[in-house]
Amino acid sequence: MQMTPDEVIVFSAWGLKFNSTIVNTWIVMALLVGVSMVVTRNLRADVPPDRWRTALEVIVKTIQGQIEEITQKSARHVMYFAGTLFLFIALSNLMLVIPGFMPPTSSLSTTVALALSVLVAVPLFGISSKGLGRYLKAYIEPSIVMLPFNIIGEFSRGISLAIRLYGNVMSGGVIAAILLGVAPFFFPVLMDMLGLLTGLIQAYIFAILATVYISSATADPQASVNKEDKS
Template identity: 75%
Template structure:
């Protein structure tokens, strides 16, 4: 049993082997892109929405609502970033039920890349929102002595995101493989259902944590004061 699809080479281009993780990642990106193009090709006010467009609008509105509850202010850029993370991860995890498909999120390289994208997005969003000086000053809050601790905390976020997502997806795959050898007709169905549920939950948690980290980086002292006042109310 393979613990990661990275070692499985699908084909070779110019002497470079394309493993199953990279191939399935491109496959999911192509699937999401083509689906979005097909659903939104007639996105006009004079065209009544069909079931697919309605489903897509429900998903987008749901993501937008979750972001609004966290940030307490509209930010379309955050919707694009966190929404893309959620759709990629949840699609990857749900395709686990397809025979022979190894989700890219079962590879530590993919989860590390996703976590790295969040680590890069946090300062970019923070600088765009508060300016370079305002963002760098946040590392000195509440006092300058906290600088090394804030830096370590920032780095540990990415590591925890990667390990959490990888560990949950891989543990489900390993348990399913073990139970498959014990009772091949019953347990796989149960584990597939649990795998789907876990996959959706993990995608949600990852996107929410990314939103929380970015929201914290973009929040100004005034925003924090207002948020505390609302919480106390």
């Protein structure tokens, strides 16, 4: 039976046990921060960009373009949040190809934490965009009877995100283990390639869904109505 990262204790210190989920999360975060610091250390207008800076700019511009395509407006603040989610999940999943590395996204605790961050971010973005009164008013539209259903809908989004990410990452690991048991000399390369692809897809889906939820919370229904009337 395949163990989850929560069950693998890497080391113990000061009476605390640090499992693979915690340690590998730190590794992913350190890599993201370290690479960003190294690439942007000479980020000045008078310094020509090198290939690493160019690659980073392409990634950032691509993420920004995808987010603005969904929100239909400049949403740099959303890019910081959704882009960070994408890079963390993508790097975690891509490091699955490293022998012995258990991606933190294959832990239910990590996927729940990521989903909770989206649950908290959605109302914060909504309140920042509309104000507290207008945002809360949306929960009782078109009738106050819809209040419990709208609240349940908000929580179901987070549950769906957590289960979706966890289920896909775990299923990929189980399939890989089965195939490696059947034909260990042929399938490793194939599964590494499949892991790279599915890791990027899952990161993309999670970030896009988070962006859609935030866009829905910050959208102005009256502006949409006025736009339809003009057309």
